[in-house]
Amino acid sequence: MESIKALIFDVFGTLVDWRSSLIADLGAFGDARGVSADWAALVDGWRAAYQPSMQRVRDGALPWTKLDDLHRATLDTLIERFAIAGLDEADRAHINLLWHRLRPWPDTVEGLTRLKSRFIIAPLSNGNVSLLVDLARAAHLPWDMVFGADVFRHYKPDPETYLGACALLDLPPARVMLVAAHNSDLAAARRCGLRTGFIPRPTEYGPEQARDITAEGEWDIVAADLPALAAMLGA
Numbered sequence: 201m202e203s204i205k206a207l208i209f210d211v212f213g214t215l216v217d218w219r220s221s222l223i224a225d226l227g228a229f230g231d232a233r234g235v236s237a238d239w240a241a242l243v244d245g246w247r248a249a250y251q252p253s254m255q256r257v258r259d260g261a262l263p264w265t266k267l268d269d270l271h272r273a274t275l276d277t278l279i280e281r282f283a284i285a286g287l288d289e290a291d292r293a294h295i296n297l298l299w300h301r302l303r304p305w306p307d308t309v310e311g312l313t314r315l316k317s318r319f320i321i322a323p324l325s326n327g328n329v330s331l332l333v334d335l336a337r338a339a340h341l342p343w344d345m346v347f348g349a350d351v352f353r354h355y356k357p358d359p360e361t362y363l364g365a366c367a368l369l370d371l372p373p374a375r376v377m378l379v380a381a382h383n384s385d386l387a388a389a390r391r392c393g394l395r396t397g398f399i400p401r402p403t404e405y406g407p408e409q410a411r412d413i414t415a416e417g418e419w420d421i422v423a424a425d426l427p428a429l430a431a432m433l434g435a
Contacts (some may be wrong), residue, residue, distance in 0.1 A: 201420070204395060206320035206369050207348065210356075210380035211327060213404040215312075216302040216339060219243055225298045235282045235293065244269035244406070245281070247273040254326060254355040262351045266328040272296045299327070306399065311426020318435040320344050321375050324365050324378065326355045357388030361414060366394070379429065383416040390417070397421040397429055 212218050226239040253270040256262045275296055279287060287295075315321055322345045323332050329348035336343055347365045354360040366373045373393035380386050381401040390396050396419040402409055415422045423429035 201395075203375055204319065204433070205371050205375045206322070206363050207315055207377050207379055207397070208322050208324040209312075210378070210382060210385050211323045211325040211332065212302075212378065213401055214381040214399060215234065215323075216304050216335065217340065217401075217404070218247070218299070218302050219404065219406055222246070222298055223300040225301075226295065229291075229295065232377065233286070236348055237282055237285065240406075242278050242282055242284075245278050246271070247405075248276055249277075250326075253427060258355060258358065261298070264350075266350050267326055268296065268299075268328055268331055271299060297334075301330050301338040302335060304339040304410050307425040307427055309342070311430055312342055314427060314430035314435045315433065316340045316342050316344065318433065320407075321371065322347050322369075323364070324356070356385060359388075359392050362389050362392040362394055366392075377420065379426075382412050386419055387417055390419075395420045397423065399423055399425060399429060 205211070209215055222243045225239050226243065230236055230239065233275045236434050254394035256263055264311040272292070275292060279292070310313055310323060322343055324347045326330055327335070328350045329346055332348050335341065336346070336390035349355050349361065349369070352360045353365040353434045356362070361380065363373065366376050369376065374395065378386060379397040379399060381399050381404060383398070386398060388398040397419070398419045400412070400414060401414050421429060421432055423432055
C-alpha cells in the first residue's frame with residue numbers, strides 16, 4: 201500500500217447518491233411545474249438504460265457519444281413511455297442536467313479531503329468532463345484533476361479508461377488504486393494491474409438493492425466508508 205501514489209474513484213453510486221438526488225429534484229420540479237409522474241420509476245428506468253446505452257457505443261452501433269447525450273436520448277424515450285405531458289425543450293434540458301448536481305453521500309467530502317492530503321485524487325467516471333466538473337463544484341469534491349470518459353473516448357470497463365488515467369498521471373498501474381462501490385468495476389481495474397478499494401453503498405439502488413452489497417472479490421482494501429479508507433491508508 202505504501203507504493204500507492206494516486207487514488208481514482210468511480211463517481212455515480214460510490215461518491216454521489218444519484219437515485220435519491222434525482223427523485224427529490226424531479227419531485228420538486230414536478231411540483232413547481234404542475235407535472236405529476238412516478239418519478240422513482242422514471243429514475244430507475246433511466247439508470248437501467250445506463251449500461252445498455254454505453255454498450256451500443258462500445259459495440260460500434262453508435263459513434264462516440266458522451267454520457268450527457270446518452271442520458272438525454274434515454275430521457276426522451278422515458279417521457280414518452282410514462283406519458284408525461286407538458287414538458288418543453290427547456291424542461292427536458294433542465295431535467296437532463298440534474299445529473300450535474302447530484303448530492304454526495306454524507307462521508308464523501310470528508311473522506312476525499314483526508315485522502316487528498318496524502319494522495320493525488322481524481323474521478324474515473326463514465327460521465328463527461330463538463331458533467332464531472334459541474335458535479336464537483338455542486339458537491340464540493342476536491343479533485344486534483346478530472347478523468348471523464350470523453351478524455352479517452354471509451355467507457356469503463358474498457359481498459360483504455362483505467363490505463364489511460366495511469367498514463368496521464370505518469371504512474372504504473374500498481375501505484376494507482378481504483379475506489380468503487382461496484383465489484384465489476386474493481387475487477388476490470390484489477391485486470392489492468394491497478395490496486396483496488398471497495399466501499400459498500402448498500403442503498404445506491406434503493407431499499408431493494410440486491411447487488412454490490414458486499415465485496416465479492418479479494419480487493420486490496422475493503423472499508424466501511426471513505427474516512428475508514430483514509431484511516432487504513434494513513435491519511
